[in-house]
Amino acid sequence: MIVLFTDFGWQDPYVGQLKAVLAEAAPGVAVIDLLHAVPDFNAHAGAHLLAALVQAFPAGSVFLCVVDPGVGSPRQALVVAADGRWFVGPDNGLISVVAARAQEARYWRIDWRPEQLSASFHGRDLFAPIAAGIAMGPFPDDKLSSVAAPEVSFDPTDLARIVYLDHYGNAWTGIRGVLLGEVDAIELKGQHLGRRSAFHEAAKGEAFWYVNSVGLVEVAVNRGNAAAQLGLKVGDPVRLTSPQGGLH
Amino acid sequence: MIVLFTDFGWQDPYVGQLKAVLAEAAPGVAVIDLLHAVPDFNAHAGAHLLAALVQAFPAGSVFLCVVDPGVGSPRQALVVAADGRWFVGPDNGLISVVAARAQEARYWRIDWRPEQLSASFHGRDLFAPIAAGIAMGPFPDDKLSSVAAPEVSFDPTDLARIVYLDHYGNAWTGIRGVLLGEVDAIELKGQHLGRRSAFHEAAKGEAFWYVNSVGLVEVAVNRGNAAAQLGLKVGDPVRLTSPQGGLH
Amino acid sequence: MIVLFTDFGWQDPYVGQLKAVLAEAAPGVAVIDLLHAVPDFNAHAGAHLLAALVQAFPAGSVFLCVVDPGVGSPRQALVVAADGRWFVGPDNGLISVVAARAQEARYWRIDWRPEQLSASFHGRDLFAPIAAGIAMGPFPDDKLSSVAAPEVSFDPTDLARIVYLDHYGNAWTGIRGVLLGEVDAIELKGQHLGRRSAFHEAAKGEAFWYVNSVGLVEVAVNRGNAAAQLGLKVGDPVRLTSPQGGLH
Numbered sequence: 001m002i003v004l005f006t007d008f009g010w011q012d013p014y015v016g017q018l019k020a021v022l023a024e025a026a027p028g029v030a031v032i033d034l035l036h037a038v039p040d041f042n043a044h045a046g047a048h049l050l051a052a053l054v055q056a057f058p059a060g061s062v063f064l065c066v067v068d069p070g071v072g073s074p075r076q077a078l079v080v081a082a083d084g085r086w087f088v089g090p091d092n093g094l095i096s097v098v099a100a101r102a103q104e105a106r107y108w109r110i111d112w113r114p115e116q117l118s119a120s121f122h123g124r125d126l127f128a129p130i131a132a133g134i135a136m137g138p139f140p141d142d143k144l145s146s147v148a149a150p151e152v153s154f155d156p157t158d159l160a161r162i163v164y165l166d167h168y169g170n171a172w173t174g175i176r177g178v179l180l181g182e183v184d185a186i187e188l189k190g191q192h193l194g195r196r197s198a199f200h201e202a203a204k205g206e207a208f209w210y211v212n213s214v215g216l217v218e219v220a221v222n223r224g225n226a227a228a229q230l231g232l233k234v235g236d237p238v239r240l241t242s243p244q245g246g247l248h
Numbered sequence: 249m250i251v252l253f254t255d256f257g258w259q260d261p262y263v264g265q266l267k268a269v270l271a272e273a274a275p276g277v278a279v280i281d282l283l284h285a286v287p288d289f290n291a292h293a294g295a296h297l298l299a300a301l302v303q304a305f306p307a308g309s310v311f312l313c314v315v316d317p318g319v320g321s322p323r324q325a326l327v328v329a330a331d332g333r334w335f336v337g338p339d340n341g342l343i344s345v346v347a348a349r350a351q352e353a354r355y356w357r358i359d360w361r362p363e364q365l366s367a368s369f370h371g372r373d374l375f376a377p378i379a380a381g382i383a384m385g386p387f388p389d390d391k392l393s394s395v396a397a398p399e400v401s402f403d404p405t406d407l408a409r410i411v412y413l414d415h416y417g418n419a420w421t422g423i424r425g426v427l428l429g430e431v432d433a434i435e436l437k438g439q440h441l442g443r444r445s446a447f448h449e450a451a452k453g454e455a456f457w458y459v460n461s462v463g464l465v466e467v468a469v470n471r472g473n474a475a476a477q478l479g480l481k482v483g484d485p486v487r488l489t490s491p492q493g494g495l496h
Numbered sequence: 497m498i499v500l501f502t503d504f505g506w507q508d509p510y511v512g513q514l515k516a517v518l519a520e521a522a523p524g525v526a527v528i529d530l531l532h533a534v535p536d537f538n539a540h541a542g543a544h545l546l547a548a549l550v551q552a553f554p555a556g557s558v559f560l561c562v563v564d565p566g567v568g569s570p571r572q573a574l575v576v577a578a579d580g581r582w583f584v585g586p587d588n589g590l591i592s593v594v595a596a597r598a599q600e601a602r603y604w605r606i607d608w609r610p611e612q613l614s615a616s617f618h619g620r621d622l623f624a625p626i627a628a629g630i631a632m633g634p635f636p637d638d639k640l641s642s643v644a645a646p647e648v649s650f651d652p653t654d655l656a657r658i659v660y661l662d663h664y665g666n667a668w669t670g671i672r673g674v675l676l677g678e679v680d681a682i683e684l685k686g687q688h689l690g691r692r693s694a695f696h697e698a699a700k701g702e703a704f705w706y707v708n709s710v711g712l713v714e715v716a717v718n719r720g721n722a723a724a725q726l727g728l729k730v731g732d733p734v735r736l737t738s739p740q741g742g743l744h
């Protein structure tokens with residue numbers, strides 16, 4: 001299974017061109033569009049989203065990850081093996097959080113370059129052929145060099161900021177719910193929000209937070225739009241409130 | 249063929265997670281994205297859209313239908329067989345119109361629960377595995393209980409309201425054209441609109457109605473945006489005008 | 497490989513209905529969504545986009561092209577073979593630029609009509625079955641008549657206008673970079689923009705142009721939104737500036 005994780009957007013012809021390469025180079029392999037709406041150019045938010053989203057995918061999945069504002073610059077190209085899953089993309093931190101949190105991670109630099117390499121679309125020209133090669137096997141050793149670590153790494157601890165706004169207006173944070181323990185309130189844009197276990201437990205129009213289906217703290221409004229109601233945007237900071245009322 | 253019908257939107261990571269489950273549980277089965285833009289949380293509009301859209305699909309198609317604002321509440325989970333097609337989704341009325349209009353319908357409650365059931369994403373955790381099981385066969389009797397009827401049913405008669413706005417600005421109603429007989433005008437937002445058989449029969453910029461490609465009365469503007477021009481939104485009522493000038 | 501190129505948009509149920517037809521009529525054939533955001537009703541911009549986008553696709557690819565504001569009118573339906581690739585769509589100019597630029601092109605009128613032909617959705621009812629037939633083979637001679645030329649043809653020379661705005665705000669023109677020679681500046685909305693080879697060569701927030709990954713002149717802003725910053729829309733004219741300062 002090849003899984004796409006990009007900021008290409010759905011409406012543009014970028015995803016289709018990339019899939020045409022995969023269809024030729026990895027015929028019969030399932031291709032899953034996981035997310036093409038990583039906040040534009042935002043490898044940092046993307047790194048935390050990716051780390052949360054991959055957990056449900058089977059070993060052997062190949063993630064083609066492209067949030068690449070430095071395309072065409074000397075930034076390196078990377079392959080990562082982390083807990084049995086594969087990741088291919090730019091060495092700009094995007095893959096670093098999922099790798100740092102894994103029990104086991106290995107890294108390779110992509111040395112190979114295609115005959116025709118555009119200056120602006122390495123997703124299609126460089127990363128897709130490598131991802132297809134890994135999915136089809138054998139592992140393309142001849143195109144890669146083992147390295148000890150990526151060149152760019154983000155802090156892998158939880159990110160207490162909004163990292164994604166979905167189309168309902170729900171706001172995902174980079175905080176994993178499993179680590180929260182006794183925390184029962186969060187502060188966001190000056191408002192304290194209580195915890196609910198599911199949407200129907202909140203009154204219609206009430207803002208709350210819960211641990212969402214990929215394990216992240218998410219701010220939502222029951223049958224409403226939290227982003228609009230609270231004026232949220234990606235990057236807004238979130239504070240956790242302990243039961244004693246203190247703030248972390 | 250598994251057909252997806254949801255309000256998940258395209259940009260979010262929900263459809264991809266659901267497809268990853270299907271790719272694992274029903275490998276090789278074609279998955280068709282019919283609609284992910286059912287008006288948010290609006291099972292009523294969705295029920296009328298679904299009933300219109302399924303008619304062209306072959307017997308044996310499995311529709312995975314998720315418009316589920318009550319997810320995590322005690323609402324039941326449902327499987328319906330209607331005129332040879334299968335439907336899997338929440339028991340909140342969403343599947344009730346297509347079932348009530350069928351020549352023959354049978355109903356099952358989903359008793360099975362997965363080991364890991366999130367509070368907010370039954371599409372991925374509960375409905376997708378059941379839909380995959382039905383598509384692959386044999387029919388998962390052991391996970392279902394036959395029931396006489398759904399718990400929630402909407403009135404299956406035609407809905408004289410806007411149920412969908414497409415990206416061109418065309419407005420779909422819940423009224424089936426085949427039932428209209430001699431009606432030749434409709435009233436919408438205080439305006440009377442005439443009937444045309446196709447777009448090119450209207451003047452450029454003229455608002456009109458016609459029976460669209462899934463058999464519903466649709467309000468449109470030739471080479472224009474009816475929703476913007478007439479100020480339309482989902483839920484707006486529509487009135488039918490008889491040839492004698494009376495209103496239904 | 498069947499490649500979809502339309503103005504249907506992603507959110508609406510049109511693409512899914514069309515894919516359901518393809519899944520039935522061409523099972524196992526890969527279907528690639530290249531673009532569903534051709535500017536609405538704009539066959540002229542679409543023709544130039546199509547000509548640029550097809551170059552990377554392998555011989556034998558079948559392009560299902562639908563930008564069809566005249567659907568239901570007497571406009572003809574067309575099949576084109578151009579340099580080994582196939583094109584199916586309305587005879588309204590949409591396929592004419594790629595055909596005129598090909599080394600070799602042949603044309604057929606589609607005579608066949610399905611039993612059920614809607615007045616507004618020939619993509620699903622007429623073009624998809626023909627595209628599926630060509631992809632599966634043998635070539636459906638019995639449904640086509642060879643013709644010498646399309647009824648509607650656009651000027652195939654480069655189009656010095658904005659033809660597409662992507663979701664980052666980058667503006668594609670219809671000018672092929674390979675033809676530019678010594679040109680090093682363009683004028684757009686009264687501003688002169690310099691050439692860069694890639695995004696990272698521009699300062700953050702700087703507007704520039706470059707030859708994009710499909711070979712077209714594109715106006716962009718590094719880590720910014722050119723469409724918003726410069727107030728661009730599809731159709732805006734572009735002027736090329738020679739090194740001597742003269743304007744073409």
